Amino acid sequence: MSDEHLIEHTVSHQELLHGNFLHAFRDTVRLPDQSIATREFVVHPGAVMVIPLLHTPHGLRLVLERQYRYPVAQVMIEFPAGKLNPGEDPLLCAQRELMEETGYTARQWARAGILHPVISYSTEVIEIWFAQELTLGQRQLDVGEFLDVFTATPEQLMAWCRDGQVTDAKTLTGALWLQNMLAGHWPVSWQTLS
Known part of the structure; x- marks a missing residue:
């Protein structure tokens, strides 16, 4: 079964913060219905x-x-x-x-x-x-x-x-x-x- 109807695709990628521990971004994404949304997230080293x-x-x-x-x-x-x-x-x-x-x-x-x-x-x-x-x-x-x-x-x-x-x-x-x-x-x- 394909998940394509759920997947969001990155349109643009913006760095918000590059700290000592965390790295924060705001991406613009295209949703499965072709509308646009933003996603803010933190990259963590694990x-x-x-x-x-x-x-x-x-x-x-x-x-x-x-x-x-x-x-x-x-x-x-x-x-x-x-x-x-x-x-x-x-x-x-x-x-x-x-x-x-x-x-x-x-x-x-x-x-x-x-x-x-x-x-x-x-x-x-x-x-x-x-x-x-x-x-x-x-x-x-x-x-x-x-x-x-x-x-x-x-x-x-x-x-x-x-x-x-x-x-x-x-x-x-x-x-x-x-x-x-x-x-x-x-x-x-x-x-x-x-």
């Missing part, structure tokens, strides 16, 4: 999110973060995440972000999938990774980065998602992956790193 599984004698715990997010002016509960550097392998980025933000390194990794968190105005794609066999070391936060690291059970996370305490799109998607992976519905392939 990112990774890690779902760290901490196996303890008392059961499974998840490594999470609390971080103030300026655009929404509130402290958010999130899984560790960070943007890709140009040309960076997503697994290496996931390893780097986990260690920098939480201090943990992981011996086993499994790629879950991808998510597009804001398809209406951004090109951002986030790769989702699971990590386990964690070892705690020293955090190496970026300059100007402030966050708390804590653990919670999967049940606590699901309750926070249900009750609106977790509203971050990537963390909600991570919770969906986690729930289905733990139930055996969405299996992942683990790889052991030396």
Whole structure:
């Protein structure tokens, strides 16, 4: 089945902002009915999110973060995440972000999938990774980065998602992956790193 009846075609392309992190554009597009519209969007370098599984004698715990997010002016509960550097392998980025933000390194990794968190105005794609066999070391936060690291059970996370305490799109998607992976519905392939 063809999607041609849905596709918009670029007529013109205008740069609005080229910042340190984001690159914003306004395009003029021809719609499927041949009318003209504008589309404003942000080009994003891509990112990774890690779902760290901490196996303890008392059961499974998840490594999470609390971080103030300026655009929404509130402290958010999130899984560790960070943007890709140009040309960076997503697994290496996931390893780097986990260690920098939480201090943990992981011996086993499994790629879950991808998510597009804001398809209406951004090109951002986030790769989702699971990590386990964690070892705690020293955090190496970026300059100007402030966050708390804590653990919670999967049940606590699901309750926070249900009750609106977790509203971050990537963390909600991570919770969906986690729930289905733990139930055996969405299996992942683990790889052991030396």
